[in-house]
Amino acid sequence: MTNYISCLCGCTAQEVSLQPVESPSPLPLCHCVSCRLTTGMLFSAYLILQSSPKTFDSLIEYQQSDHISRWFCGKCGAHVFVRLKPQNKYLVASGLLTAEAFQTESVQHWGIDDTRDGGLSSFLPGTKAAVAACWVETGQFSHQVSPQRQLAPLNPAIDSEKDNQLHARCHCGGIQFFVTRPNALSSNALSPWPDLLVPYHSASSDNPEDVKWWLQAENTKYLAGACACASCRLASGFPVQSWAFIPKSNIFKPDHSPLSFDISTLQRYESSLAVYREFCNRCGATVFWHCKERPDVIDVSVGLLRAKSGARAEEWLEWATGRVSFAEDASDKTLIRMLETGLQMWEGKESCRAEFCSRPA
Ligand SMILES: [Zn+2]
Numbered sequence: 001m002t003n004y005i006s007c008l009c010g011c012t013a014q015e016v017s018l019q020p021v022e023s024p025s026p027l028p029l030c031h032c033v034s035c036r037l038t039t040g041m042l043f044s045a046y047l048i049l050q051s052s053p054k055t056f057d058s059l060i061e062y063q064q065s066d067h068i069s070r071w072f073c074g075k076c077g078a079h080v081f082v083r084l085k086p087q088n089k090y091l092v093a094s095g096l097l098t099a100e101a102f103q104t105e106s107v108q109h110w111g112i113d114d115t116r117d118g119g120l121s122s123f124l125p126g127t128k129a130a131v132a133a134c135w136v137e138t139g140q141f142s143h144q145v146s147p148q149r150q151l152a153p154l155n156p157a158i159d160s161e162k163d164n165q166l167h168a169r170c171h172c173g174g175i176q177f178f179v180t181r182p183n184a185l186s187s188n189a190l191s192p193w194p195d196l197l198v199p200y201h202s203a204s205s206d207n208p209e210d211v212k213w214w215l216q217a218e219n220t221k222y223l224a225g226a227c228a229c230a231s232c233r234l235a236s237g238f239p240v241q242s243w244a245f246i247p248k249s250n251i252f253k254p255d256h257s258p259l260s261f262d263i264s265t266l267q268r269y270e271s272s273l274a275v276y277r278e279f280c281n282r283c284g285a286t287v288f289w290h291c292k293e294r295p296d297v298i299d300v301s302v303g304l305l306r307a308k309s310g311a312r313a314e315e316w317l318e319w320a321t322g323r324v325s326f327a328e329d330a331s332d333k334t335l336i337r338m339l340e341t342g343l344q345m346w347e348g349k350e351s352c353r354a355e356f357c358s359r360p361a
């Protein structure tokens with residue numbers, strides 16, 4: 001079965017052959033810490049290839065462990081392939097496949113134990129893998145799990161967990177930063193409405209009343225939500241990008257200086273005019289989205305956050321449950337529909353919903 005894949009910039013476009021499956025099998029979503037920190041997503045989603053990729057041109061290899069290499073696009077940062085060395089098998093990131101090639105019928109959750117709070121699996125009804133492991137490591141070929149390589153240590157300056165700092169880092173440790181609690185400066189920023197709260201097809205994104213929508217729960221948390229737009233999908237390789245919307249004034253580098261986009265391994269891809277996506281050029285993690293029109297509120301990849309409560313960082317973030325951004329543009333429509341249904345069924349978020357009700361009709 002031949003399929004066509006492409007990342008956002010197109011550099012890695014090629015044909016691939018998916019391993020045929022006899023009956024519809026669930027899409028394995030891996031929520032483990034390695035998958036989150038190498039991608040910036042809250043889960044990875046890969047499918048098995050029948051044969052080796054035709055080319056690795058334009059791809060950068062990240063040797064995650066002795067057993068696993070991940071390849072991502074050196075220009076736009078999209079994760080594309082994984083090689084499982086012991087089995088000499090290759091996987092392809094599911095977000096790069098065309099809609100005709102792949103629609104999820106059901107999901108199986110892997111690595112949930114790593115999330116502490118369930119991560120996005122709480123919103124996605126599915127089965128839980130019997131083995132506590134990274135799916136990418138097992139690849140469903142065997143349940144023998146190789147020991148995980150030790151993560152690079154956190155910068156000592158930000159190593160001590162403090163309640164007023166939320167630390168973030170990618171898998172290779174090249175990108176490290178921290179977020180502070182909302183404060184007086186957090187409402188200085190100006191921004192149009194995001195599609196997450198005001199869908200592009202329903203109303204203008206103009207925000208004449210200057211609602212500080214990124215501040216939630218009486219200005220104690222930041223808004224977070226899932227995005228299914230084609231750009232996020234093709235720049236990451238995965239069907240769901242989770243963003244937290246954080247004022248630039250609340251993001252700091254490990255030396256406590258204000259955020260700038262020259263952090264050691266951070267690389268920029270201008271995905272459209274004056275729209276910037278930043279990723280780690282060593283491990284491929286998606287890190288930030290920002291744009292000229294909205295310079296003071298930054299989209300931060302939730303997969304990199306290291307909150308005490310777990311992957312969803314709920315002591316810091318209020319999750320939007322009303323919508324997945326750009327759900328209409330989703331390639332894997334059934335997966336996004338499942339996620340939207342799961343979000344809407346999510347309970348215990350009354351304050352969040354009430355706040356969303358104040359948005360313009
Ligand atoms: Zn690319």
Ligand SMILES: [Zn+2]
Pocket residue numbers: 030031032033034035036044111133134135136137
């Ligand atoms: Zn994993």
Ligand SMILES: [Zn+2]
Pocket residue numbers: 170171172173174175265280281282283284285
């Ligand atoms: Zn990295």
